[in-house]
Amino acid sequence: MPSSPSERGARGSSDRRALRRCVGIDPDRFAAEHWGRVPLFTSAAELPRAFDDLLDLGQVDELLSRRGLRTPFLRVARDGVVLGSAQFTRGGGVGAEIGDQVADDRVAALFAEGSTLVLQGLHRLWPLLIDLAGDLSTDLGHPVQVNAYITPPQSQGFSAHYDVHDVFVLQVAGHKRWRVHEPVHPDPLRDQPWADHADAVAEQAAREPLIDRVLAPGDALYLPRGYLHSAVAQGEISAHLTVGVHVVTRHALVEALLGLAGQDAGLRTSLPLGIDLADPEQLAPHVADVVKLLSAVLDDADPVDVAERVRRHLWSGTRPRPLAPLAQAAAARGAEEGTAVRWRPGLRFRLHVEGERVLLDLPHDRLTLPASTSAALDRLAVGDVVVLGELPGLPVDDQRVLVRRLLKDGIVVPA
Secondary structure: OOOHHHHHHHHOOOOOHHHHOOOOOOHHHHHHHOOOOOOEEEOHHHOOOOOOOOOOHHHHHHHHHHOOOEOOOEEEEEOOEEOOHHHOEEOOOOOOOOOOEEOHHHHHHHHHOOOEEEEOOHHHOOHHHHHHHHHHHHHHOOOEEEEEEEEOOOOOOOOOEOOOOEEEEEEEEOOEEEEEEOOOOOOOOOOOOHHHHHHHHHHHHOOOOOEEEEEOOOOEEEEOOOOEEEEEEOOOOEEEEEEEEOOOOHHHHHHHHHHHHOOOHHHHOOOOOOOOOOOHHHHHHHHHHHHHHHHHHHHOOOHHHHHHHHHHHHHHOOOOOOOOHHHHHHHHHHOOOOOEEEEOOOOOOEEEEEOOEEEEEEOOEEEEEEHHHHHHHHHHHOOOOEEOOOOOOOOHHHHHHHHHHHHHOOOEEEO
8 A cells, every 4th residue: 555645644734834824934944944953033924824813812811711721721920930729729619519610800810910821731722722733733743732821011920941842932912022042951851841950041041142022913933942031021911822842852762762672571680689779880790781682672673663652652642633523423324425524634643554454553543444445545544525435446335334434433524
């Protein structure tokens, strides 16, 4: 079976529309010159449209007052200190036996006193941001999250720090002054937070910034992980979206290789009884043995096995475009010749053939299908709208069985 359709489906649209919403240069140029390397500021005039269609201040009020938010979907910070959730939550009242629902009156008071509000996990809550995060994750090939930061006038929520993930800052409302400095610890991993380098961060933040710019509504800023940054709202309420990209690094390949090493019996052997683990001389011969065994494992490592482990990690951190469960179930029951379907946007998958079967690997499942479905699956995996009755390689009755199965399992959706 040709591999290109499944690969194309995993990579997403060829024009990278979601990425183009965030950067004002060609995606290939962004990949070559900025991705993981250099910050990029883009003015509103260079982008397709502003970002207030994704979230505005009225919708922020709706989220805080009418959507039943609970921790940890809201954080509150002031002067670099994150407040305890008890300061802005209380019980949900009759019929909602929970103790940590966001209390809108408490939030209002804290905001009036100068606190910054952080709406977290909006890629799980707010429809347009669910779609943006899914599409951008597909364009980039890395998991994406979305938070919103709402800051009162002339206020600052967080002091200079760096993130352990790349970010796209999308200014929604108001103006915010951003100061960006060179990294003190380039390309930090997720277990290497800025607090581990607090003194170096403070010293670097006192120097001349690399970027000192006020973002206006519709402006965007890309920051690779590790770049120091701080932001202060100007003369009105400022709201921006932070799209965090949880980049998959080369270290993820190291972790996958170490996972394979766990299959080697020699590397699972216990160290001797009574060994002094603090004594380098006692450890030395065992370290030498482990190096030899590990070297042999690495020399024999199969990229297929490494890819499977990395794929599991990536796929577990992303979700496909939401589907409507009731409509989906009805479509699965009623699919007939003429029914239009398409591959579920954002669904990670891998199609390959083993013997007389087609294997469809999914984030939480693997389907085994007859080899006769190969051409039909390839056609669907491209992502275009396809009509039942026009799938290649199968009679209509078999197309109906296949499409109903794929609808039932949430792999294709009604078009």
